[in-house]
Amino acid sequence: MSPVSRIIVFTDLDGTLLSEDTYAPGPALPVLKRCRDLGVPVIFCSSKTAAEILALRERLRNTDPFICENGGAVYLPTGSFPELHLPVKRAGDYEIVEIGLPVTRLREVLREASRKAGASVKGMGEMSLDEVRALTGLDEKGATLARQRAYDEPFILLSGDPDSLKREISAARLTMTRGGRFFHILGDSDKGKAVRILADLYRKERGPVTTVALGDAENDFPMFRAVDRAYLVQKPGGSWTNLSALPNLVKIEGIGPEGWAKAVAALLKTEH
């Protein structure tokens, strides 16, 4: 049985734990293993779908809960929190806390809002498998998993002003955000809400815990605000996403997984 950790790590995937170009964890891999040995939960918190994250967890031997589709849902391996007093949907070996809106509704609002904003957009639901592959660099299996969306619709802006579109989407009480490759439309959900739900579950079970988050882009900002310590890794090229200052945010020198490995290795040294 692994020891009980007082540190809980929440991490973005694309561009953070995984290289934006190769989708590989590279130098983060040995640090992930160290987390596993020490019993430090590493919660994947991504705009990826549950199907994509499930495949990745298997590949990286991660068995912790996870957050998919930009905070659309929290997946808990059944029985992880025996005192769970939240409405859940059960699917396979998971209890799912649903936060987001159904993707069919998001697609309707996106169509309407882009019309009002005079913008032309293309959502992932309207793209062929080949288009998704070309835009993401994923292989056929990866692109198939990426299209299985339930709570978040990634889209590209073909023409028009992103700020006007964002205003129309906000007027419909939905959220528009930006990840590494796509804009996203989602309901009244974000990574931060999902992180708070999960951090509360850990606190109820373990007492005081230190929550940590790592990310690279705008859609990570709500997650950064929900944790004790936040780390922003560099984008390819070596710059950082321009985010408003947060007192708990540290910029890490290191692109994607390189920065991840540096930040988490230092954390394990000082906290364990």
Ligand SMILES: [Mg+2]
């Ligand atoms: Mg990212």
